Amino acid sequence: GQQLNQSPQSMFIQEGEDVSMNCTSSSIFNTWLWYKQDPGEGPVLLIALYKAGELTSNGRLTAQFGITRKDSFLNISASIPSDVGIYFCAGFHDKLIFGTGTRLQVFP
Amino acid sequence: EAEVAQSPRYKITEKSQAVAFWCDPISGHATLYWYRQILGQGPELLVQFQDESVVDDSQLPKDRFSAERLKGVDSTLKIQPAELGDSAMYLCASSMTSGSSYNEQFFGPGTRLTVL
Numbered sequence: 001g002q003q004l005n006q007s008p009q010s011m012f013i014q015e016g017e018d019v020s021m022n023c024t025s026s027s028i029f030n031t032w033l034w035y036k037q038d039p040g041e042g043p044v045l046l047i048a049l050y051k052a053g054e055l056t057s058n059g060r061l062t063a064q065f066g067i068t069r070k071d072s073f074l075n076i077s078a079s080i081p082s083d084v085g086i087y088f089c090a091g092f093h094d095k096l097i098f099g100t101g102t103r104l105q106v107f108p
Numbered sequence: 109e110a111e112v113a114q115s116p117r118y119k120i121t122e123k124s125q126a127v128a129f130w131c132d133p134i135s136g137h138a139t140l141y142w143y144r145q146i147l148g149q150g151p152e153l154l155v156q157f158q159d160e161s162v163v164d165d166s167q168l169p170k171d172r173f174s175a176e177r178l179k180g181v182d183s184t185l186k187i188q189p190a191e192l193g194d195s196a197m198y199l200c201a202s203s204m205t206s207g208s209s210y211n212e213q214f215f216g217p218g219t220r221l222t223v224l
Contacts, residue, residue, distance in 0.1 A: 001152040001167055031210040042112070042199050042215030043151065050210075088150050092210040095164060098150025 002027075006089055006099030013079055014107050021087060021102040022073040029091030032065045032072040037086045037101075046087075047074070079106050110134040112216035114200050120222045126188035129219045133182070133202030139163075140177055141213060142185050143199040151199055157183065158206060190223045197221075 006023045013019060023032075031050055035043035047058050049065035049072060056063055062075045072089055084106050089099040113132040121127050133140050138159050143151035154173065156164040159180040168175065172191070177183040187194055197218045203211040 003150055003152075006150075030208075033210070040117075040220070041217050042201070044215070045212060048210065048212070090150070094208065095153050095156070096151075096210075096213065098152070101148070101150055 002097050004089055004091060004097055004099035006102055008102060009100070010103040010105070012105045012107065015079060015081060017079055019076040019079055019083070019104060020073060021089075022071065023089030023091075023099045024071045025091055025097075026070070027091070027093070027097075028069040029093050029097075030069075031092040032063070033090045033092065033096070034061075034063050034072070034074045035088045035090060035098075037088060039085075043088055076104075079104075081106050081108060110214075112200055112202055112214055114198075114216040114219055116219055117217060118220045118222075120224065121190050122224050123192055124189040126186065127190050127221060128187075129185045129198050129200075129221075131183045131185070131200030131216060133200070134214055137202035137204055137214075138180070139203045139206040139211070140183050141201040141203075142175055142183070143201065143215075145197040145199055145218070147196070154185070156206065163206065187221075190221075192223050195221055195223045 034046045037043045047063040054065040060077045087102045090096045140157045142154045145151040155175045157177045175185045199218045200216045201213040203213045
């Protein structure tokens with residue numbers, strides 16, 4: 001099935017550092033979403049973006065909907081240990097198409 | 109807080125056996141989704157229900173997979189016979205409704221299936 005291209009595949013950072021990840025698609029989407037998945041759990045929605053060019057924040061998280069509607073990025077500022085997990089982007093056009101995921105490890 | 113419930117959380121079976129997964133969506137949610145998540149990948153939609161009707165089952169391997177939501181509330185996903193390649197996390201999600209605009213989907217904890 002179709003999966004969006006997400007990078008990097010994994011990140012190992014120190015607590016307090018900023019993190020950036022992005023997602024690209026060959027298709028246009030009406031909505032871009034970012035989810036976090038903890039081990040053994042389902043994804044939880046972090047941020048939803050509804051308009052090309054939109055920049056939205058949720059606490060230490062900031063995400064942007066690309067102008068071309070084919071990409072999005074997520075930034076996490078001042079990372080903390082509980083940020084550990086797998087982050088997925090997803091595009092919506094009648095149904096959700098997920099990215100391949102970015103695994104984040106934060107070391108104290 | 110309302111949550112999507114799934115059972116069992118873990119299932120180990122031998123190939124060629126039948127398995128079934130159950131999902132109870134958030135009360136009042138008309139739309140129910142089943143996703144499959146292979147290790148190291150993102151979830152992929154298998155089937156979408158609007159009330160008791162199937163809206164999209166284009167990615168459901170119909171030779172061995174079946175899904176039902178008889179009364180438009182809880183749902184069962186069945187695999188018969190299971191194959192080694194079916195080992196994955198099976199996630200259920202629900203939303204208040206569905207359409208051309210995104211309606212927030214809430215995911216359950218999933219059922220981890222291992223086929224030996």
